[in-house]
Amino acid sequence: MNFTKLMDEISKSIVSSYGVLTDSFFELEPAYSEHYRMEIKRKTWHVGPLSLCNRDMTDKAERGSLSSIDELECMTWLAKKNPNSVLYICFGSFFNHPAAQLLELAMALEASGQNFIWVVRERKQTKLAEKEKWLPEGFEKRMEGKGLFISGWAPQVLILDHEAVGGFMTHCGWNSTLEGVTAGVPMVTWPLAAEQFCNEALITDVLKIGIGVGALEWSRCEQKLIVRKEAIEKAIIQLMVGEEAEEMRNRAKVLKEMARRATEEGGSSYSDLTALLEELRALETSKQEFAAN
The missing domain is CATH 3.40.50.2000 (Glycogen Phosphorylase B;)
Incomplete structure (x- = not known):
């Protein structure tokens, strides 16, 4: 499958899907996240950064x-x-x-x-x-x-x-x-x-x-x-x-802390994942009730 065809297939799957899970967190790109939800009007859930699932040395190494x-x-x-x-x-x-x-x-x-x-x-x-x-x-x-x-x-x-x-x-x-x-x-x-x-x-x-x-x-x-x-x-x-090195490093450290907080309980990615699971449960319940009737 060539690249153009692959991108076409991805675009079609996005349009026909229930929504999109992204390996990102809201604080990293808030303007783009809002544009996607409000202007493009696609359901989306930020559930990242997934790399933060690698907690111990062995996980990180492998x-x-x-x-x-x-x-x-x-x-x-x-x-x-x-x-x-x-x-x-x-x-x-x-x-x-x-x-x-x-x-x-x-x-x-x-x-x-x-x-x-x-x-x-x-x-x-x-x-x-x-x-x-x-x-x-x-x-x-x-x-x-x-x-x-x-x-x-x-x-x-x-x-x-x-x-x-x-x-x-x-x-x-x-x-x-x-x-x-x-x-x-x-x-x-x-x-x-x-x-x-x-x-x-x-x-x-x-x-x-x-x-x-x-x-x-x-x-x-x-x-x-x-x-x-x-x-x-x-x-x-x-x-x-x-001259800019220390400033960039300080900004990067702030983003690191934002990413960590996003994946912790109460954080934006944690909350998005929780909301997705609750929505899927509600959909399943609705299906079962419809089938029963």
């Missing part, structure tokens, strides 16, 4: 899939770093940047001087000669102690919750966006496709907890423009140690 790195190794590495000094980099589980783009990112990381954890999807070419095409010569050796590489699945929620992590470079997928918000971590935004560009606007322009690298087009375009080292480096430094 969110989504088994990690390809031992969580103890990861936590030990982070424990040696100062608070807010590590940039976590992950572009989701589906997309693979071309070698030329990874090279620009690697050069930017080195030039920025920041500590980092970089999640790189396993690449088809694993020979050293191929690896050198997307990493500067001697990069891994120079980054020993400063950078940690994870190939495959990472314990993202666990990493983002660590006090050493001060920034999250993300493709702005909704799950990752919410996990950044619930961890109270500001973001370097790098959307790749679909609604990720809208999510970036929410992060940078509305919530003001992020800095963009300047990605303007879908990454599957044949003539894809490479985001250059200078733009990536500038965004990293602005987010991690720039």
Whole structure:
């Protein structure tokens, strides 16, 4: 099924459904929530952030899939770093940047001087000669102690919750966006496709907890423009140690607390879920009474 057909099917299912459950919370996007309910007139219930269901260390480490790195190794590495000094980099589980783009990112990381954890999807070419095409010569050796590489699945929620992590470079997928918000971590935004560009606007322009690298087009375009080292480096430094860094971090912490309260008893998401269950019970009761008559 191609993307256009998939989106058509999703649109049809929304229109024909009883309502929509969203992995979000009202306080994160109140204007959009009200518009959806009042103007589009669709029943909707905010029941997130669902990532807050991961309460203990094991849950956080195994969110989504088994990690390809031992969580103890990861936590030990982070424990040696100062608070807010590590940039976590992950572009989701589906997309693979071309070698030329990874090279620009690697050069930017080195030039920025920041500590980092970089999640790189396993690449088809694993020979050293191929690896050198997307990493500067001697990069891994120079980054020993400063950078940690994870190939495959990472314990993202666990990493983002660590006090050493001060920034999250993300493709702005909704799950990752919410996990950044619930961890109270500001973001370097790098959307790749679909609604990720809208999510970036929410992060940078509305919530003001992020800095963009300047990605303007879908990454599957044949003539894809490479985001250059200078733009990536500038965004990293602005987010991690720039004049706005502390303000963004403080706003992110406020959102983190809002997210936590939303899922607790009496909070907006807790109340929405309760209201949904009560409405479904009432519908079922009504059906049974109608069938009995």
